[in-house]
Amino acid sequence: MSEIFALDLQAQYESIRAEIDSAIQQVLSKGSFILGDEVSVFEAEFAKYCRASHGIGVGTGTDALFLSLLSCEVQTGDEVIAPSHTAVATIAAIELTGAKPVLVDIDIQRYTLDLQHIEKAITKKTKAIIPVHLYGCPANLEPIIEVARPKNIFVIEDCAQAHGAKYHGQPVGSHGDIAAFSFYPTKNLGAFGDGGMVVTDNSALAEKATLLRQYGWKNRYISQIKGTNSRLDELQAAMLRVKLKYxxxxxxxxxxxxxxxxxxxxxxxxxxxxxxxxxxxxxxxxxxxxxxxxxxxxxxxxxxxxxxxxxxxxxxxxxxxxxxxxxxxxxxxxxxxxxxxxxxxxxxxxxxxxxxxxxxxxxxxxx
Ligand SMILES: Cc1ncc(COP(=O)(O)O)c(C=O)c1O
The missing domain is CATH 3.90.1150.10 (Aspartate Aminotransferase, domain 1)
Incomplete structure (x- = not known):
């Protein structure tokens, strides 16, 4: 038997080559490359896929986490509970906000956060919890959400490895307050470069994330709040729209x-x-x-x-x-x-x- 690779992105491209090439050509001939129709249509399609109301395309999955945290007003002095058994991106995003990552152990069956370990870590400073649906297996969200809600602790789902996974019949990304997806090429839904999305049902959080991803602009050149530049681009969105169908x-x-x-x-x-x-x-x-x-x-x-x-x-x-x-x-x-x-x-x-x-x-x- 010939070599078996850990992943074969070329084979996936070959299986949908004509559609991907045509999507690229369409973007090139339209001449709009940043926050155009492809991004807004893909945002709507992906949010619908997650059974959530809003999708905000951003530059990476790390940024999707970072902007989700900022949208929940996580800042210096706050604590955010997360697993240590995760991609370093989860923790890097917390540190970018100035908050302290509080690392807890995992459920040895699912390899994800569970209530038993979280409860001991909650303090008055806990502002958010990030369950990571690692390897494509949803974390046991219900008990986590039940504990978090009455304490006004945000639940931010890290869905970077779990596009399309379901928990209690409902897609991940639609259970917590807000969720972060990565479209890094190796993911179940991967771009041809970097990409990410914030997904939420909460209109206020969606509005905040939308402002944050582009300098805090509601109207061009006027910053309402301090933001950054983290946008999914048209080429990636066009190709992701093709892949979403599969x-x-x-x-x-x-x-x-x-x-x-x-x-x-x-x-x-x-x-x-x-x-x-x-x-x-x-x-x-x-x-x-x-x-x-x-x-x-x-x-x-x-x-x-x-x-x-x-x-x-x-x-x-x-x-x-x-x-x-x-x-x-x-x-x-x-x-x-x-x-x-x-x-x-x-x-x-x-x-x-x-x-x-x-x-x-x-x-x-x-x-
Ligand atoms: C669990 C998890 N969270 C966050 C990220 C960050 O995504 P990205 O590489 O798009 O920044 C990744 C991917 O590397 C991941 O696997």
Missing amino acids: LDIWNRRRRELANHYLRLLADTNLILPTQPSDCEHVYHQFVVRYSKRDDLQKFLQQKGIHTAIHYPVPVHLQPAYTNLGYPKGSLPNTEKISTEILSLPLYPELTEEQVKFVSECVLEFIN
Whole structure:
């Protein structure tokens, strides 16, 4: 079998090449590149997809988080609760506001924030909680929202890895107060460059995020509030509109392949991802756990199978964040899994035969 990559963006492009090329040509011939029709139509389409009222296209997923936090008036002196087991972007966005990230441990089944760990971390200074729907698995939002609402704590969903995932039958991004999506190329809905979106049902928050993404302008050149420049561009929006039509098909395919892995790798001492019954997982990553993870990864590499680790070092143990004050041992679930997790190849263009080959190689190593 030829090499199996951790991801194959070229294959995805080839499958929709004509439509993407035509979308690019249309933008080029219209000659409008920033905040034109493609962005506003895509904002409406994506918000509708999330069953929310407003979408605000921004430059990156990190900015979507940052502007969501600013829209909720998070600032210096506030605390924001988030997991340490996440992309560093989640924590970087909190720090950009001047607020203090309060890092908590995760549910060892879903690899996401849970109420048990959050409750102990809430103080009078807590302004927001960021549940991250990591790997495409929705966090258990209901109890988090029930605790946050009466305390006027904002719930900001980090949906960067979970486009189209459902919690209690309803898409992620429509449960909390506001949500952030990334369209980084590797995401389930990925652009051909950077991109992000803030999604919310709350008109006041939407208005604030809209002002913030472009210098605080309501009318051109007059800043009502201090803002920044973070805009999704027309080319990316046009291409994302094409891809959005395929997102459900691609997510279904990811689930099919994940189920194939789950069947082939059952009844071993490998820990497999759980699919909570109240959720629709979209398998942004297919993450297994194994005590001799590094050896398994090397073995697979020798067989031509590329894997990845999301993430090898939890944020609280990374050099830039040791000042947050979480020494080794402070977040046990997070630290334990970071030495065991391995993301096996999973993307819609993968074949059943490739999944079978990867599984056979995994079984060959662990048995
Ligand atoms: C969980 C999570 N949050 C936030 C981000 C930030 O998105 P971006 O890379 O578009 O800034 C990412 C992607 O890297 C992510 O995986």
